[in-house]
Amino acid sequence: MARIVGGIGSSHAPSIAQAWDKGQQSDPLWAPLFDGYQPVKRWLAGLRPDLMIVVYNDHMNRFFFDAYPTFALGVAESFPQADEGWGKRDLPDLPGDSAFGWHLARSLVEDEFDPTICQEMAVDHGILSVLPMLTDARWPAPIIPIAVNVIQHPLPTARRLWRLGGAIRHAVETFPEDRRVVVIGTGGLSHQLHGERFGMVSPEWDSRYLDLLESDPEQLAALSHHDYMERGGAESVEMILWLAMRAALPARVRRVHRNYHAPLITGYGLLALEP
């Protein structure tokens, strides 16, 4: 039987990808970010995952407003990198797992989630700015991408993401083959990319959020989009994506590692949990 062996919440950002590609891992500005992933990288390698389910958001790279899915599930055998408008990075395509993907599709729909099911799904920095920090392999296991609309309101609620995590756990636990599954939720912590509040960061709120995510995540599921946007900036509403990862894990978890670094216009956060 398949089971969930770990959960990871991580910020994603084009700036992370750029610093990584420039080789700034030891740069004083970036080292506190990249060094924070080392313990999680070692832990993840030891977990030997067979599958990684990633709840993230696409940033207008695969999906456009002509037909914009609230939830999109990738069932392809591989996922190419999207060109985000400034060329592709030197990274291979991600392998998929169609057998699990279609199982997840059926299970989610039975649980009254109705994702757009994608047989072609290019993925962006929502996944690819994070994975190279988590593993030296290219890549260690197939992935299942689940993209969520956190851009064009109306957005799914925080509570809805919490329930999605439960539905993911149910799908994993009903898959008949053995799989060691890691669930990853990615999204920027506090940040706002437009308007007069461009550049706002709130380390206090980010810290409180990371505390609650671990110890009392249903408090976070009860918050409104307005609460998130007011406290952490409009684009920080991506924080609700981490809730799906947290809900896929049991109520009581062991913290493997936590990291936070906010040198620029967002809080870069990382939280690794074990059931």
Added chain:
Amino acid sequence: MTDIPGTTVFTGERSQQGYRLNHLAMSLTDPANRDRFRADEAGTMRAMGLTDSEIDLVARRDWAGTIEAGGSIYLMIKIAGTLGQNLLEVGAQMRGETLDQLKSSLPGLRGH
């Protein structure tokens, strides 16, 4: 949803209002379209059906104006990037500051 100062919530209605600007930006995920746009900004925008006022906002690099006109920031940075501006330059314009003023407020860049 009540207003948050200094913030424009990207509602569906705004998305519809800004559809042409956003569509232009989405086309720039194709390198050939980026080359075409750089070679002839106004002509590309006219061919894609942008209004005169939308073309003018891009010509003046008025990113705050494009957000007000329904642009998504995730898409407007594709236009800015194609035209050689980075996110911090876009942010400074939206805050009504110079790039140096913005950088002086970022903890990781103070003194650089």
